[in-house]
Amino acid sequence: MLLARRNLFRDRTRFLLSVLGVAVSIGLILLLAGYRSGIYRQASAYLDHAQGSVVVAERGVRDFLGTSSVLPAGSEGAARQTPGVAQVTPVVSQFVIFEMHGRKDGFFLVGYDPAKGGGPWDLAEGREPAVDDEIVVDRTAARQHGLAIGDQIRLLDRDVTVVGLSGGTTFWAGSMAFARISTLQSLLRAPDLESFLLVSPAGGTSAAAIADRLSIPGTEVLLKGDVIANDRKLMARVYDAPIGLMVAIAFVVGVLVVGLVIYTATIERRREYGALKAIGARNRILYRVVALQALIAAVAGSVLGVGLAYGAATGLMAWRPQFQVEIEPVAIVFVLAASLLMAVLAALIPARAVARLEPAEVFRG
Amino acid sequence: MSTLTLDVREVSKRFGDGETAVKAVDSVSLAVEPGEVVLIMGPSGSGKTTLLSMMGALLRPTGGTIHLDGTEISALTEGRLPDIRLRQFGFIFQDFNLLSALSVLENVAIVAELAGAGSRVARDKAAALLTELGLGERLDFLPEKLSGGEKQRVAIARALINDPALILADEPTANLDSKIGHEIMRLLRGIAKERGRSVVIVSHDQRIRDIADRVLWLEDGAFRDVVTMATDPVCEMAVERERAVRAERDGETYFFCSRGCRDEFLGGTLPDDSRHPRSEIAVR
Secondary structure, rough: HHHHHHHHHHHHHHHHHHHHHHHHHHHHHHHHHHHHHHHHHHHHHHHHOOOOEEEEOOOOOOOOOOOOOOOOOOOHHHHHHOOOOEEEEEEEEEEEEEEEOOOEEEEEEEEOOHHHHHOOOEEEEOOOOOOEEEEEEEEHHHHHOOOOOOOOEEEOOEEEEEEEEOOOEEEEEEEEEEEEHHHEEEEEEEOOOOOEEEEOOOOOOOOHHHHOOOOOEEEEEHHHHHHHHHHHHHHHHHHHHHHHHHHHHHHHHHHHHHHHHHHHHHHHHHHHHHHHHHHOOHHHHHHHHHHHHHHHHHHHHHHHHHHHHHHHHHHHHHHHOOOOOOHHHHHHHHHHHHHHHHHHHHHHHHHHHHOOHHHHHHHHH | OOOEEEEEEEEEEOOOHHHHEEEEEEEEEEEEOOOEEEEEEEOOOHHHHHHHHHHOOOOOOOOOEEEEOOEHHOOOOOHHHHHHHHHHHOOOOOOOOOOOOOHHHHHHHHHHHHHHOOOHHHHHHHHHHHHHHHHHHHHHOOHOOOOHHHHHHHHHHHHHOOOOOOEEEEEOOOOOOOHHHHHHHHHHHHHHHOOOOOOEOOOOHHHHHOOOOOEEEEEEEEEEEEEEEEOOOOOOEEEEEOOOEEEEEOOOOEEEOOOOHHHHOOOOOOOOOOOOOOOOOOHH
């Protein structure tokens, strides 16, 4: 242990470089994992907060975000008449383009009936839309566009007035906005349009039982949890591959940095390790010295990396609030385990070099 | 004090196979007694280092046997050799090979720890040994801050820390100037005589012949001739019997470094234990 520490700290610059290399690698992994978690959190934010535990959608539609849904006429009434149903909340969802101060931006617009729910769950400022042509927009988007309550924005062929700002509604591909359901029906020229029904069971009735009982022609009945999972799968299809690739690259970079530093330090001390072997040190002791050096660098780098990730996440969210980075405790446990794996992998080649040392070589000048 | 003896019998070492095989050591025999200092000399490529490596259980012979205290170490499995090297041998290297990141004290203590001593015990033992070797003021120094002679003293302390029976030294004076080299050799001789350790030294250095009990000449992998040393009874210098000035007195033969010593001796009294050579020829 002493020899490992001394060998490592003897060249402080090299040690710091290895720690920094691991820190950047671990920080990046954590940041990417946090970004992915943030995307998932954003993707399920609406359904997480909306009432109901069963979702009724158009037949064939199994997610909330990725597919347009148009329910058959009479679906809401049929749902209300289903035994065990306590509440039915109809919503219309539509991805729309707002024009604000000459700039266009995409919004996930939800039409809802304030009396039945399905609107913003965190109204940070102002009020809910009381009449058509009033709208609540995401607070972060409003800040970015310099919007305040009372401002007007162009939506399709009409101007709407901002009457409220909502929190927690920044969305992965833009932001959310909320209007009365009649506003959307009017805009889309579909007077009875309903995209989804959010159904709440009465006390004593399970969501699964309600889902079984809801038999409305032309619809798909799903548990809300399944819809959320489907939305996340949708996100996963888009994000998991590139994020996974970047995590893998960051991990490999970390392994290479530690490996290279420990390998160089080992080769430089080749004669010293040879002398130790000649004196009688067993290979496993020398492996331990090499592995401990890698471990110290990896763990120190990881601790710094966690700090870096939190710092970068805070900075990123302050700079671009639409990016939500959720660094979860499980991710920290994961990166600490990854750093241990990093140390083991990084020590493999140097340990092999030590194992191959012939103790008799130390007598050969 | 250990009574272990290294007994090398008909040991050979061949590198390679077939027509390209090279015989580095050819049927060499040698017995090293406790307290004896044996110097093996010879030209480059004569097999000195190969022989030393085999004696130290660092290299396995292709023929013959090596016994240490009756145990045939040349037949032991690889797994048992590190323990033998750690506890029974003390190694001194030409380039010192101290651990550059550790202090003088730690360089010595780590070898005791490898042998199972606790950290505190190892450090206390190392400190005592280093102080005895004149390095008490250098315990916390890094090797890079030491002179060549000091480094070799640390290496000697490291070799002694586990109380080995046999010390094997490879060119211990090669990187030292003449005066320091001689000091180191006298130190090794003192260790052999006072602590009963056997010392085998491989060296090119002609200047250190006088501290050895026996000088062996290795050439083409085999001992060619031997030199037996005797002590000049006047100046106590080690001299080669074959080349020394001789004198007879009371039926005994005495060996002198010069005529001056002989004349002084013949005109004076006889010191104790000065009439005999330090050891007899023991090459088989």
